[in-house]
Amino acid sequence: MPSSPCAPDHVRRVACVGAGVIGGGWVAHFLARGYDVTAWDPAPDAEEKLRRLVAAAWPALEQIGLADGASPDRLTVAATLAEAVADAQFVQESAPEKLELKRSLLAQLDAAAPPGVIIASSTSGYPMTDMQTEAADPGRLVVGHPFNPPYLIPLVEVVGGKQTDAAAVEWASHFYEAAGKSVITMERELPGFIANRLQEALWREALHMVANGEATVKEIDDSITEGPGLRWAFMGPCLTFALAGGEGGMAHMLDHFGPSLKSPWTRLEAPELDDTLRTAMVDGCDEAAGGRTIAQLVAERDQGVIDVLRATGRLPRQRTEGTDGNASTTSSMGDEK
Numbered sequence: 001m002p003s004s005p006c007a008p009d010h011v012r013r014v015a016c017v018g019a020g021v022i023g024g025g026w027v028a029h030f031l032a033r034g035y036d037v038t039a040w041d042p043a044p045d046a047e048e049k050l051r052r053l054v055a056a057a058w059p060a061l062e063q064i065g066l067a068d069g070a071s072p073d074r075l076t077v078a079a080t081l082a083e084a085v086a087d088a089q090f091v092q093e094s095a096p097e098k099l100e101l102k103r104s105l106l107a108q109l110d111a112a113a114p115p116g117v118i119i120a121s122s123t124s125g126y127p128m129t130d131m132q133t134e135a136a137d138p139g140r141l142v143v144g145h146p147f148n149p150p151y152l153i154p155l156v157e158v159v160g161g162k163q164t165d166a167a168a169v170e171w172a173s174h175f176y177e178a179a180g181k182s183v184i185t186m187e188r189e190l191p192g193f194i195a196n197r198l199q200e201a202l203w204r205e206a207l208h209m210v211a212n213g214e215a216t217v218k219e220i221d222d223s224i225t226e227g228p229g230l231r232w233a234f235m236g237p238c239l240t241f242a243l244a245g246g247e248g249g250m251a252h253m254l255d256h257f258g259p260s261l262k263s264p265w266t267r268l269e270a271p272e273l274d275d276t277l278r279t280a281m282v283d284g285c286d287e288a289a290g291g292r293t294i295a296q297l298v299a300e301r302d303q304g305v306i307d308v309l310r311a312t313g314r315l316p317r318q319r320t321e322g323t324d325g326n327a328s329t330t331s332s333m334g335d336e337k
């Protein structure tokens with residue numbers, strides 16, 4: 001077992017490797033929770049982009065409550081990967097979703113990080129078994145799959161690969177909880193984990209409807225935000241459908257609607273993501289954005305998530321007594337169980 005040199009709730013220094021949309025979001029989250037964060041990203045403009053992302057996220061983070069001592073000033077951008085992880089007590093990898101790159105990067109991180117320190121990948125779909133093949137100590141490599149933006153959406157799915165030590169998965173789950181996340185620890189690897197597997201089914205149908213001219217991008221988005229999405233923020237799809245069975249609950253729902261719900265399973269096919277569909281999706285999203293910039297949409301999304309968290313009783317949350325003004329001060333969101 002990679003005996004981590006640090007208890008999950010005593011971590012103070014986190015390294016984030018890859019600082020784009022998700023790596024930057026992780027940086028913002030860890031800073032807001034009071035950690036010292038060291039980031040590394042090979043892109044020449046990475047530091048500027050990262051600091052811009054953190055600055056844009058900070059007002060939302062102030063709204064939901066910062067840990068004592070939290071500050072963007074506690075971010076250091078390292079010149080090399082080795083420097084970034086040299087002193088880390090936890091490493092979050094968020095490099096591009098390319099299997100070969102992940103394999104080699106995780107091996108480099110394993111070689112450079114202090115012995116025993118847990119290294120998590122943000123991958124949105126690769127099983128850790130396929131990514132840990134080149135590492136000398138694959139036992140300490142786990143998946144920690146976040147949701148965009150990681151500084152507001154509580155969920156992290158944690159799962160190991162065939163060579164991951166069970167204790168590493170357990171340590172990572174405890175660490176994310178201490179860092180204010182809501183954790184699902186998976187016993188076994190599933191492509192897409194749980195939430196993306198569900199999202200993939202929805203996404204396939206959305207693309208299919210656009211490809212076939214059956215619905216516009218706006219209609220698809222409205223159908224969720226004005227419909228099931230309102231329920232899903234606080235009650236999942238299974239319990240929601242149990243209520244479709246009235247007093248008979250899920251049993252009646254399945255007896256009543258089961259046969260009619262089953263027939264589509266056999267007729268649904270994957271669409272071809274060709275240039276025509278790509279253009280239709282890009283144009284449809286531009287139209288749905290209605291002239292709003294990405295920065296405006298990010299601010300709108302962040303406020304929307306905060307409003308939903310607050311409306312559903314997940315904000316504000318009591319802080320626990322922080323003795324060191326750091327990670328022991330739990331998040332104001334996400335881990336109410």
Ligand SMILES: NC(=O)C1=CN([C@@H]2O[C@H](COP(=O)(O)OP(=O)(O)OC[C@H]3O[C@@H](n4cnc5c(N)ncnc54)[C@H](O)[C@@H]3O)[C@@H](O)[C@H]2O)C=CC1
Nearest residue numbers: 018019020021022023043094095096097122123124146148
């Ligand atoms: N964008 C999303 O909504 C989500 C993405 N993810 C996962 O997060 C990871 C990162 O995705 P994004 O942030 O969206 O991509 P991105 O393209 O925004 O950022 C990737 C960053 O990695 C950097 N990079 C390139 N080569 C690198 C290397 N060898 N080592 C370290 N960094 C390197 C790039 O310069 C870039 O800044 C992927 O594994 C993705 O599947 C997970 C959940 C949601």
Ligand SMILES: C[N+](C)(C)CC(=O)CC(=O)[O-]
Nearest residue numbers: 123124146147148196199
């Ligand atoms: C688009 N994506 C598949 C990378 C999204 C995710 O992995 C999770 C999310 O943020 O919905």
